[in-house]
Amino acid sequence: MSSRGNPINTVVILVFILFLLLVPAFLKSNYWLHVLSIVGINVILAASVHTIWCTGELSLGTAGFMAMGGYGSALLAMRAGISVWAAMPLGGLLCAIVAVALGYPFMRAKGIYFSILTLLTGEIFRLTAWYYRSLTGGPVGLSHIPSPEPINIPGIAPITFDSKITYYYLIVVAALLSLFVLFRLQRSQVGFTWRIIRERDNLAASVGINVLWYKISAFAIGCFFAGIAGALFAHFMHLLAADASGKFGMFTSIYILIYMVVGGEKKFAGPIIGAVSLTLLPEVFRPMQEYRPIIFGALVIFMIFFMPQGIVDIPHSVLSWGRKMVGR
């Protein structure tokens, strides 16, 4: 995902990937591998919401679509006996199809109304999982979700995915792949058209751009990756429960929005940086866990007042501030 013409970015990204691949060697406990896996899942979620945000619409249904992808993939693997490798993308595809069907009516509402619609739809997905006991186990939860089947590479021992370390690598690969696809999409003509629609939808329509379809496509692609993140989560945890305070509760959707605001929504890297730093931050301040919503809320207000461009813009601000100090 190197951007053409900027060698610094390429180097930063390569070093980062190398770091991700080597990090398990330095970690003594499985606990941190678990945390880093969750970071990877949150990164996919943040990038997926950012893709929808390109068209100017904010989806707050992330957690719901994540639940759909997670339960979809887990149930396909457990009840239908499909290989987990096929079930995970199918879970994402299910989300994309539902997103197209819902996007058609939803995208006629704009701005805050679209956000409210997606927020409530996400909650409905979660509540469906909560009350549909015969299928999802309801409040008891869906347990014994299988790990992905081992891969046989001739010559080397088969790679199994029931340990934290191999699953960590699976999430790293999935996250990098998702980011690569979304980055290319946002930089393409399609991504350009999304941002054009965000700026002036009536003018875009008047020059022949099918605004509704482009918005639906962004929504479907975003929801696909939210579903993939959910599927990765399901086969990672081996246990899903749809309680309101869990991963599928609407707080997750709100947190993803916070990652995007804190990281910076203008650049592709922004939401990723936000997701990484804000998922790691509570781990460092473990004793203050219960105050997390308050701290996050204060952080967002701080960012909006003092750094509206987000963390991603800090190097740029420091540079221009330095230039002002030097006098040029």
Add this chain to the structure above:
Amino acid sequence: MLAKTPIKEVKGMDMRGTPVLQVVDLTKYFGGLGAVVDLDLNVHQGEISGLIGPNGAGKTTVLNMIAGTLSPTNGSLIFKGEDITNLPPHRMAKKGIARVFQSNTLFGNVSVITNVRVGLHLHTNIGFWGAFLASSYTHNREKLLHEEAMEILGFVGLSDQRDQLAINLPHGSQRTLCLAVAMAVKPSLLLLDEPLTGMNAEEVNVMISLIKALRDERGITSIIVEHNMRAVMGLCNRIAVLNYGSKIAEGTPTEISENSAVIEAYLGTEQDVA
């Protein structure tokens, strides 16, 4: 309903052939309010048709219906012999109808040339996946589109400002850029909603000559809504006058300026026309 003042048919009018756009019984109600009521209008190839009337007469509503932004309550729109009533805006653009909005509607945070490039959207021929997978074909296409955009900018006289952000242009140039974006659609029918508002005398003259050139050099048919009577009288081949949503007169500029009903309803208050 207001009495329609019959205008004598001009000799040789039948030779103009079938109209490009036929507006038949077009009606739009907003709740109980009839914004446009039973409007009939024929727009012929290569003509500039004026649509005038006092504020709130329904002129912009008519344009909105032709552009597909509003769907009519009743009536139909026939464009080149095809029923286009109720088509959404992007389909109207595909049929060859482009518009210039009443207020400056531009993609402010991108460059002038990018605005025109977006206007060329329909002629891009790079599909969803083609755009995703860059190839030499898309590369050549890009080059061609850039040249086309430059040609349009040259026509409206904005070549030198091509790399500026659209939002940084002065009002008059933004208005011309709006026209350039609409031109990029390569329309056969252009809808101009008050293209001269807020312009100084010089900018007005430039815009008038551009609209004239579009008709005379490129054969583009236009419908223009405008309050500047001097411009309307100079530009239009035919003028229709709306008042309270109904057409009260139609004819050549000379006929309209002599029409007593029009003068009473509208022009009587305009000192500069007399």
